[in-house]
Amino acid sequence: MPRLMTGFDFSVLRRAALLAGLLLALPPEGLEAAEVTVSGTELRLDGAPFRVRGAAGDGPLPELAALGATTVRSYGGDPGALLDAAQAAGLKVIVGLWVEHPRRGVDYADRAFVERQLSTFRAIVERYRAHPALLMWGIGNEVESELADMSAVWPAIEEVAAMVKGLDPAHPTIAVLAETGTDKVSRLKAAAPHIDVLGINTYGDAVYSAEARARGQGWTGPIVITELGALGQWQAATTPWGAPFELTSTQRAIQLRRYLAALEPSGPGVILFLWGDKQEVTPSWHSLRLPTGEWTEASESMAEAWGGRTPDGNHAPRIAALRFRDTESAPFASWPATGGAVVLEANDPDGDPIDARWYVMSESTDRGVAGDAERRPAIHEGAVVESDSRGARIAGLAPGRYRIFVDLRDGRGAAASANLPFEIR
Structure with missing residues (x-):
């Protein structure tokens, strides 16, 4: 795809756009969008192979970049502040477009809803498609989860992806599945040809076979592990009253070291979950940081795998x-x-x-x-x-x-x- 022209003063056009109340796809002043392409199983950034390494969440991005990360992932909402912060930190962003889940009552036969959702996404893509920190558009997250009949999901993903590619053919699209299932990948591939990259959310030892399982269902393009965790609560042993046992932060870091080593240097891209904190069974189950902001030993696992460094070379307890x-x-x-x-x-x-x-x-x-x-x-x-x-x-x-x-x-x-x-x- 042609790149944005250089030598033009975008600030003039930006000011005019603001005065007119328009949302134009303009890069930050003095910068231009990167060229992101798919070549076989690889992503390429300005012609060079690009490895997706990073985390999902809203923790401090300079610290994430120092660990050796290249990428941060979002799930939805207006990505403007994240894109600007990522650009300042030297990171690229998988910008999530939150495709609503049928399990939450959405009916994709309801065209009024579909058009409203598409309109929201259209405004986001038009506004940010030229941002230099943009890497890919994330078309939903586990939209098929908890459904006995997933047949409405795949055309819904394709409709969003086709619209996005029509507006921004310069950036790949990625659809994110909750694991591969027995035929999820093959069904996505058949129904959504405008999806360029496959994202798989996987936890625990399932990560070892995730790429092979996706390839076995016919996926030939790039693959990113879009959520990697040491152990899901659904995988854990429980007390007699059903409370799952959580790994300590040290045990999680040990597991993550193993998984990251298995994915380097030629495996799929990887995004850890979660660069921040989130209540899910407990406040710490998937959190790579405390609610008060401190980082845990998982940061050391990332730095060791990606050639980075923790703040001041410090080690966690x-x-x-x-x-x-x-x-x-x-x-x-x-x-x-x-x-x-x-x-x-x-x-x-x-x-x-x-x-x-x-x-x-x-x-x-x-x-x-x-x-x-x-x-x-x-x-x-x-x-x-x-x-x-x-x-x-x-x-x-x-x-x-x-x-x-x-x-x-x-x-x-x-x-x-x-x-x-x-x-x-």
Whole structure:
């Protein structure tokens, strides 16, 4: 595709557009859009092979770039601020267009809804198609999830993709599936020829075979693991009352090191989930950062895989074990009203002093579907009656199901986290 002309003062046209109230596809002043193409199984940026390495979320982008990342992924909404921030950090953006899910009541036979959604996307594409940080357009995220009959999904994705390609043939489109299923990829390929790149959200050891499974269904173009996590809550073992066991931040980092090593140097692109924090079963399950902003050991996994560096070369605290004091062989506890205690084994590789914050939350009962928003459970102030960096004692709780959490901070921006489920009978 031809590139934007150089030597022209876009600021004149931009000012005119603003005065006229128009949304024109103009790059930031002094910059031009990159040329992004698909060549076989590769993405090319200005003619050179481009590896998608990065994360999804809204955490600090300069820090993500320093880890060796090239890309950040969004899911929907106006991407203007993200594109500008990514450009400043030297990152490219997979801009998500949130194609609404039929499982949430959308009927794609309703043309009025379809046209409204297309109109929203059209305005976004027209406004940002020349932004130099734009890499690809993300056409939906797991639109097919939780459906017994997915037949309406594939033409809906294709209609959006065709519209986007008509407006912006200079940037690829990517459709994101919740795993490959037995025939999801082949059905997408057959029904949506305007999709250039396949995105797969996959968690745990399923990542090892994700590319092969997609190729087995006939996908011949580029593939990006658009959400990579150490373990999904649906994959985890549970207590007798159904509470899934979460990995510690140290265990997650170990798993991510394995997965990233398997995907380098010639595997699919990879986007980790989530560069920020999100309540999903717990506030920490998929979070690569604490709600207060500290990064966890997962950042080290990324830096090691991608040739980057954590802030100041710092290392996050390590958690060797978090266990119940009186039931050390069990991963959960059922205590009487008097409560119980937990033991923590942790250290900091740099010898930094560790500050431990302990708290108890109710076990989550608001479990979203396919990543839908969840309410964060209540914190029970005063339930931790004694604590230090080696453990804590819990008392004063009413009968019910809970988790005890610990967040460790090294005072230099890094952290670790862990939790255990328990019940009071």
